[in-house]
Amino acid sequence: MxxxxxxxxxxxxxxxxxxxxxxxxxxxxxxxxxxxxxxxxxxxxxxxxxxxxxxxxxxxxxxxxxxxxxxxxxxxxxxxxxxxxxxxxxxxxxxxxxxxxxxxxxxxxxxxxxxxxxxxxxxxxxxxxxxxxxxxxxxxxxxxxxxxxxxxxxxxxxxxxxxxxxxxxxxxxxFKRIRPEDILERMAFILKQKKINYDDRALKLIAKAAEGGMRDALSILDQAMSYGDDQVTYENALQVTGSVNNDLLTTYLEQIIQKDTKSALITVQNILENGKDASRFVEDITSYCQDILLYQQDPQIVEQMELGMVDDKFKKLSGQISDEAIYQMINELNDIANSLRYTAHPDVYLQVLTVKLTHLQSNHVATTVNPGVSADENDKIKALTEKVDDLQKEIERLRTATPTEETESQSSSAPKPIEAKGGRVHVELAKVYPILGKATRKDLTEIQQVWPDLMNQLSVKQKAVMGVSTPVAASSDGVIVSFKFSFIFQQAQASQELSDTLENNLDRLIGKVPQIVFVPEDQWPKIRQDYLASHKDELKNRHETSQQGQETSSDEDNDGEGEKPPTDGAKPIVKKAEELFGKEILDIRND
Incomplete structure (x- = not known):
């Protein structure tokens, strides 16, 4: 047969x-x-x-x-x-x-x-x-x-x-996934019945690679037997599964922790040259990080999951890396894993991943760990650095709340972007201020009138994003749109397709293509206040010029009749604010 x-x-x-x-x-x-x-x-x-x-x-x-x-x-x-x-x-x-x-x-x-x-x-x-x-x-x-x-x-x-x-x-x-130890026991029983020599580490590797499926485990075991001429060795199991040796994974992560980018890149290159699959390598690194995270919480769990394959190097490494660093690494690994599905150049993505991982810790205080210090002392250092970081943030917040005259003059000449909640997306004041400089109530009213029609022309996904937005200021060549939630604002800010769709549809509705700028609702009042404060002199001069023009026009119309007293005693800056935003949303306070 x-x-x-x-x-x-x-x-x-x-x-x-x-x-x-x-x-x-x-x-x-x-x-x-x-x-x-x-x-x-x-x-x-x-x-x-x-x-x-x-x-x-x-x-x-x-x-x-x-x-x-x-x-x-x-x-x-x-x-x-x-x-x-x-x-x-x-x-x-x-x-x-x-x-x-x-x-x-x-x-x-x-x-x-x-x-x-x-x-x-x-x-x-x-x-x-x-x-x-x-x-x-x-x-x-x-x-x-x-x-x-x-x-x-x-x-x-x-x-x-x-x-x-x-x-x-x-x-x-x-039916549940079968535990690795049960798969291991069944494979050992079969090989003993067939009187075939095997390496315990090889069976443990196959049991883990099977991901809870007995049929998958036996298929991999079949391949390993054929590859090794009825000898199941650890090296054969590594070749068949495409997995990376645990020692190499440990070496790679040690180089990541030490920020040794050059050595880590060499390790990745060696792994690829040995024919290892890039996706499998990312999965192995992710699983290794998961094991470290679990080992820091409960060593016994990892001992059971890894079938006793935890060695001294693994234990030492788990004491040198913080959980915050692992969280960041897993996020980066997940992003790269998704990208590897659609690329023909996996080596490029692995090299980019390596550079990112070796530079992650420098941007996050929580990932700073001293290898020569005990875990308790590391925790104390971590707590102290977090307190220092919080104090620095508080100082920056107070400085922002009470700006000096020098700061005000600098902000009027070179507006800086405001960081939105989440720390990843910024409000570009360089785009907001030019629109505010030319904004009128008439332009805003025009946008508000066509806004429902504009929303009806969006896709379902785009409507979901724009459903919490409102136009708050507009000029002849720009519109400022406020978002109720910061994370929705970030999504809109990152979508060039959404901006293009809005601008194209506005072209159909009003016959022009204004630039659309997004801002978070909770920061809009401050942006508006800062603009009025930093451009006070400019707004005053512009108002006086417009008043003189009106008076000249009035004198010519009256053919030399006596001057008429001004009927509006509002301050120039208040007047400009009314022109920009309308009377109903202003809160005028006399200092």
Whole structure:
């Protein structure tokens, strides 16, 4: 007979051979022993966790006349026929390729006929979530009123895609990911039965790489055996899984902590030259960072997860890096992992990642750790540096609240960007001030009138962003839009597509393309106040010039008649503020 893969040869034939699902198998055995057999079952869970195997064993058990404590005997004619796949009363259907209404209608028609040899006719529908809506509706009627001698077993990896009406008519069993130690024990048992030599570290690496799937673990083990000529070594396991040696990962992270960019880049280059997969390397680094974070909280958890592979280097490294540094590293690793999916140059992204990681700590006080100092002293240093940082921020806040004349004069000539909440997006006053310098109430009113029409022309996503925005100032060539929430303001600020859409639609509505500038609502009053204060002289001169022009015009119109006293006694700056923002939003206070 031709060679069969390990996962086929060692497929469970009894409930007690299913690894890591003891609660489910015990429940099914009890149901068979007590004759409390349901007409429909739903087995859900990740791939390779025993769903289809459990369904076939259950089909044997309900039809076996020689049960042994709820287990099929695997010796009688019925059990052997089910194992061979020759029993017509056990029908296995792949819903991925038979997902139409006609296939389900065929089942509905044939389900009425009694089984030929077995006691129960069992339908095992694998990947049931692939059925079409019409097929689910056709299946629903059969599940509502099934014949007494028919059992449906539905298996899927994506239960959220199954209609609730189907789920409510079944007994649902959730298969969990298999623990690495259980996978390790099963692989060791198989290799001992086959009398094949193996390295414990290799099996631990394969068990971890399988991510909770026994079938995946056996497939990787099969590859490692073929690659090593029936010898399972640690090096072979590394090659087959594409993983990186733990020593290399430790060396890389040590270089990151020490900010040794050059050495870290050389390490990455060596890893790529050895044929390691870039995505797998990022996953391994992320998992390593996760282990460090967990080890700092509870060492025993990591010892169990890593199957005793935690060494002295790992323990030393976990004491040299802070949790804040790990958070930042994981964020960067996640960003790079997403980018690697769509690139043909993974080496470039890994080099960029390395440079970013070696420079992260310099920007964050919380990541400063002294390797030669104990953990308690490091915590004290960290607390003190945080207090110093808070005091510096408070000093800066007080300076901003009470600006000097020098600061005011500097701000009028070279406006600085204001940092929004979150510290990542800034308000560019260099764009805001020119609009305020020419802003009029007339221009703002014009924008406010067309604003609802402008919102109607946006996409659903863009409407969601702009739904908390309001135009607060406008000139002939610019509009200032205020956002109620800072994080929404940041999203709008970062979207060039949104700005382009707004400007294009304004061109259609008002016949011109004004520049659109975004500001957060909580900072808008201060921006407005700072502008009026820093441009006081300019606004006063402009107001006096306009007053003289009005008086000259008035003299000419009156043909030499006597001067008329001014009817408006408002201050120039208040007058300009009314022109910019309207009377209803001003709060005039006499100093």
């Amino acid at each position: 031709s060679y069969q893969a390990l996962y086929r040869v060692w497929r469970p034939q009894r409930f007690d051979e299913i690894i890591g699902q003891s609660i489910i198998t015990q429940t099914l055995k009890n149901a068979i022993l007590t004759k409390q057999i349901s007409h429909a079952y739903l087995f859900t869970g990740p791939r390779g966790t025993g769903k289809t195997s459990a369904a076939k064993i259950f089909a044997k058990a309900v039809n076996c006349h020689h049960l042994e404590n709820g287990e099929p005997c695997n010796k009688c004619e019925t059990c052997r026929a089910i194992n061979d796949g020759s029993l017509n009363d056990v029908i296995e259907i792949d819903a991925a390729s038979n997902n139409g209404v006609e296939e389900i209608r065929d089942i509905r028609d044939k389900v009425k006929y009694a089984p030929t040899k077995a006691d129960y006719k069992v339908y095992i529908i694998d990947e049931v979530h692939m059925l079409s809506t019409g097929a689910f509706n056709a299946l629903l009627k059969t599940l509502e009123e099934p014949p007494a001698n028919v059992i449906f077993i539905l298996a899927t990896t994506e239960p959220h895609k199954i209609p609730a009406t189907i789920i409510s008519r079944t007994q649902k069993f959730d």
